[in-house]
Amino acid sequence: MKTESSDTRFDLRMIASWIKPESKVLGLGCGDGELLYFLKKNKKVEETGIEIKESRVAACIEKGLSVLQGDINEEILDYPDNHFDYVILSQTLQQVYEPAQLIRTMLRVGNMGIVSFPNFCHWRIRLQLLWTGYVPKTRELPYEWYNTPNIRVLGIKDFRAFSRQVGFGIIREAAIKPCNDNKDGKIIKTLPNIFATYGIFLIGNRKIRG
């Protein structure tokens, strides 16, 4: 499936398509607020974001978004149980030190979680490692081994296995391959762990596959 291009990143539009209008959303590591702003405008959500970098927090607040400056692992702890409908961890899982703990907290403060990450098992990465003998670098994970903030690399199958080990349910998943500078993209149905560059998962406490 190809969707039409827009100013908002393809992967973010994919996430947005899963979110019910007028829900309460927490965005962890929300950056300059692109997704939250899109959700606020198009889905009329009640948004909250957490971001560590001062300049990005300021960019969010200037747009009229409710965003707190701080470490996602600590700031998330203060919220009451089931305070949000969705807690989104977009392309940040690979930088989290204690992923299991964070996901459990996401599913405590939120009814559902949305997790997206770059797929480290994409065929290009596999071939790079095999042919060049160097640690792979890609558009999605562009850093050197010595300066990467991405301390946890994983694939789509890894995340499914992780859900069984930690004990949360996967409600919905999409493997995607954005193109054209993330303006467009495709949903990958065949062999997603090989052909998709990103995985997006809607997760919950109970297993309700839909």
Added chain:
Amino acid sequence: MSEYSGPDENEASVGQVQKQFFTFAEPPHEMVLESGLTLGPVTIAYETCGTLNQGKNNAILVLHALSGDSHMAGVYREADSKPGWWDIMVGPGKGIDTDKYFVICSNILGSCMGTTGPSSINPGTGKPYGFDFPVITIGDMVLAQRKLLDHLGIKKVLSVIGGSIGGMQVLEWSIRYPEIVLSAIPLATTTRHSALAIAFNEVARQAIMSDPNWNSGYYYSGEKPGLGLAVARMIGHITYLSDESMRLKFGRRLQDKRDFSFNFEADFQVESYLRHQGTKFVERFDANSFLYITKAADYFDLGKKYGSGSVVKAFDRASTKFLVISFTSDWLYPTYQSKAMVQGMKKNGLNVSFCEIEAECGHDAFLLPNERLSNLINGFLEGVSNEN
């Protein structure tokens, strides 16, 4: 807070403004203070900028700090060399845009800039109150501001905004009158003073009270306790700056000389600066007002008053949307204190934004030109305005 720099010549101004007055609590209907004592009549000096719209839903209340006054922006007369204390923030197209909002600022209770305080005439004696003036609290200041809003016919305010002691009033407003306050911006403030902050205030108060001219607070017919007040102000100024800003601003540079004087003149620039600030302050501020307002700030304890000691419980009463701002180099009200209030708000599920602005100029940062601060306030207000 200190006096900030002069007008920003590149920017628009609200132009000429007027000091206005409102008197209430005429005996026998005196204002009942938090201490249980009564005070009346009470006069409030205030200033407004911008236009109140038909729906009366574009009002913003600006709350000043220790030594501020109702004169927040513009000038009284065209010849005035200095505009109001927050002219950089309040004006057409500025952080608090007077083209959109009706902005009100009143002088706090206990001050000496037109609102009733210890230097006002006690109707019982026909002389200035002096130390007969009852001890007032941040809550009493807010109650007086509430009376002013009632007088102006304003039932809801889009935002209450203030830094330092003004920020304490913001917090008090948000918990005391959640039905009136749609949003609140506490800047560089705290829910209660640390021992460090109380200690500095106490040293400043002792400087005043040990000035022989202070005369137990009854000095209005004679010499003012100017030396004591100047020292008090010097102490204040140290806490408003930071190690870094002092290093950048003064370092160990000498004032108008190449070597030490080997006597006790103001050799260093920092000494000269503090003496200048002290002297300047004495000309415009009343020593007793300094005592009363610093005491009110020391007494302020939001958690104790509204949450049996818990800030989290205190915010249970609030429903307003918050923007909390702290500054990296503020050591009078460090960021951990802002984070504690943010935590209290979050635990109650309140809508809160928080930003720790990187600034080297210490506590005073909220009064100095800062594009980030202006943009944050502007964007936040725009959001609140669109939602209401």
